[in-house]
Amino acid sequence: MSQFNHSWFNQITDIDTTIWQRFFHDTPFTDHAFLAALEHSGCVSKNTGWQPMHLAIYQQKHIVALLPGYIKYHSYGEYVFDWAWAEAYQQHGLDYYPKWLSAVPFTPIEGQRLSINHPNPDSVYNYLTQVLTNTAHDRQWSGWHINFCHQQQAESLKSDAVMLRQGVQFQWFNQAYSHFDDFLDSLTARKRKSIKKERAKITQQHITIEWREGNTISAQDMQLFSHFYSQTYIKRSGHTGYLNNAFFQRLRDTMPTQLVLMLAKQADEVIAATLSFKDKQCLYGRYWGANDEIDSLHFELCYYQGIEYCIANKLKQFHSGAQGEHKISRGFQPVYTYSVHHIQQPDFAAAINDFIARERQHMALYKAQCDTLLPFKQQ
CATH class of the missing domain: 3.40.630.30 (Gcn5-related N-acetyltransferase (GNAT))
Known part of the structure; x- marks a missing residue:
């Protein structure tokens, strides 16, 4: 037995x-x-x-x-x-x-x-x-x-x-960088120039990024993010996505210290957002949504801001989800x-x-x- x-x-x-x-x-x-x-x-x-x-x-x-x-x-x-x-x-x-x-x-x-x-x-x-x-x-x-x-x-x-x-999959690893420029310095000149050019497009379009964490994420913030998420799914696949506002709001209520919301603003209007999770070692980029397609904004919010956050908070790893060979040129390793x-x-x-x-x-x-x-x- x-x-x-x-x-x-x-x-x-x-x-x-x-x-x-x-x-x-x-x-x-x-x-x-x-x-x-x-x-x-x-x-x-x-x-x-x-x-x-x-x-x-x-x-x-x-x-x-x-x-x-x-x-x-x-x-x-x-x-x-x-x-x-x-x-x-x-x-x-x-x-x-x-x-x-x-x-x-x-x-x-x-x-x-x-x-x-x-x-x-x-x-x-x-x-x-x-x-x-x-x-x-x-x-x-x-x-x-x-x-x-x-x-x-x-x-x-x-x-x-x-x-x-x-x-x-492709993941980014923090080599004890002190600043984003330290990460850029580890790249070849051509790749470094390409990333700087992409990031400059965000500044040229007068887009700013704001990080919100834990209890600074309001119910309204999460409602807005949920809208972006579902709208992006509708445009891409015709359905509203696997997750709903009730799910995101419950995360805010029960797991606030593990959430990082990044908001992209243009003329004081939020136009896109990402919702990530964190623990003591890693940032997990999970969900993204935007009102419209804006040149280089996806790369900025989903990759470069995550790298910035890991460096600023001394996290060892950034896991940005499945697939995506385009991540390789941005420093994500297989x-x-x-x-x-x-x-x-x-x-x-x-x-x-x-x-x-x-x-x-x-x-x-x-x-x-x-x-x-x-x-x-x-x-």
């Missing part, structure tokens, strides 16, 4: 906040408050295709591991793309959805997914794999997935039945991301495993090519 048992929870508030926070403390996005804001605002629910189904593992009556989790009815908002897998299932008359996913909805930030407090973590990993695989069989999920986990967790979960997948995947159907599992092996070679080549494009001076 296993030394462990487990329970599923259909809402994050069924798990005590103090207990949850004891396990999760590496990024703001696995905070109880962040996940609760997603649920309370209706951004995640069965209706949106993100049905909460969190997992707790116990030894006797004590929780020894926790995972945020969701039953997924589509693959939107995940950023580890499996659309081709779903299409292949459909072409063979099989259902790819529902599946179970451990991730932070709409958030491509690496962090703790399975958090363990046990002297023998491998025994917990083994039990977790059994639970997820057996539950997938019983509930007829196509499989289970854990996205944007730490490399160590991905490697600990990898087995003949669990596939490890790599991706690439880093690997990790996810793990279990597919129930044996033939599809074999085909996907072969795809992932070939993809891993491509990612290694892609990262190496990106490294050659970095704008830093040769040491």
